[in-house]
Amino acid sequence: MSKGKKRLTKGQLRRVRANRDKRLNKRNEPEWDNDTLGPQIPGRIITRFGQHADVETEEGEVFRCNLRRTVGSVVVGDRVEWRQGNEAMAGIAGVVEAVHPRRSELKRPDYYDGLKVVAANIDQILVVSAVVPELSTQIIDRYLVAAEDTGITPVLVLNKIDLLSAEERQAVDATLAPYLAIGYRIHLVSSETGEGVADLEHCLQDKVSIFVGQSGVGKSSLINALMPGIELETGEVSSNSGLGQHTTTTARLLRFPGGGDLIDSPGVREFALWHLAPERVTWGFKEFREHVGGCKFRDCKHGNDPGCALRAAVEQGEIDAQRFENYHRILESMVSERPTRHFADPLNDK
């Protein structure tokens, strides 16, 4: 066990295990009589909580289902086959019988299982930053690395551009130029004035997206601008929003009226802080990949090592110096944060 990681007392561990067993056992009920179930229908999981899931049909109708013990992991975004009961049992309309193979998965560290899938079939990760008080490329790079690790396409969104002078706007464009050069899409937007929001709406069409980014960058404000009526809590609103526990802690899938879907939850939004192995960090700087094999030493740390192909590429202007600098800072911070930051408290983690 790594230094600094919180140890549980024996009593706490017993409680954690007992709760977990209780949750697993609940899967047994209610018992469906196969003869009374309708035919298999395709659907999509829009929320998953406890031993239940809300399944949306292609027609947009939502049915609360329980899960066959045999189906394994079922998460928001999953494509499933389910069957409807001829009468609702304890408010449950049917049962999920099979999960289709996933085209992508978002995982986070889990106390029991190492990595746990929290959402499936996401097409793009919108990395939201605010240009004010300051645009941090290190934070952007951190999210990009995490996104690259999942294989899901990241898109950069810079919010609050209404607060920029023309001069500052030029500086922001210059800061972002290296990202355009290596092929990332960038949206400059203001959820306040609506600038750039129509383009962003277009980018969301026909895709399943998640919004990630630090607190206060305006993710909720943007989602509210794109999804009128949803009224997610933003920084200025009191915490007494009337939203239930489920809605705030469980990931759910929502439809943008302009087309496309959003998977959202506080847990999903925090994903870049989850742990990554150092070699995955290197891989996550996608323009480094073609150079990495060229280092003189196989265990090159790409610092002051002789014959480092990455450093040579920086000197030749093929790799952006700021990205290279951020790379080293991210590696350092991940090593120093690893013991405690990336594991949720198992006693409070539902």
Ligand SMILES: Nc1nc2c(ncn2[C@@H]2O[C@H](COP(=O)(O)OP(=O)(O)OP(=O)(O)O)[C@@H](O)[C@H]2O)c(=O)[nH]1
């Ligand atoms: N000027 C300006 N302010 C904005 C804009 N978008 C959001 N804000 C403000 O920024 C603050 C934070 O916005 P939120 O939408 O709560 O940010 P968030 O990223 O959802 O934050 P968390 O919920 O903590 O993750 C609020 O006071 C918003 O009013 C914008 O485009 N321009």
Ligand SMILES: [Zn+2]
């Ligand atoms: Zn090297």
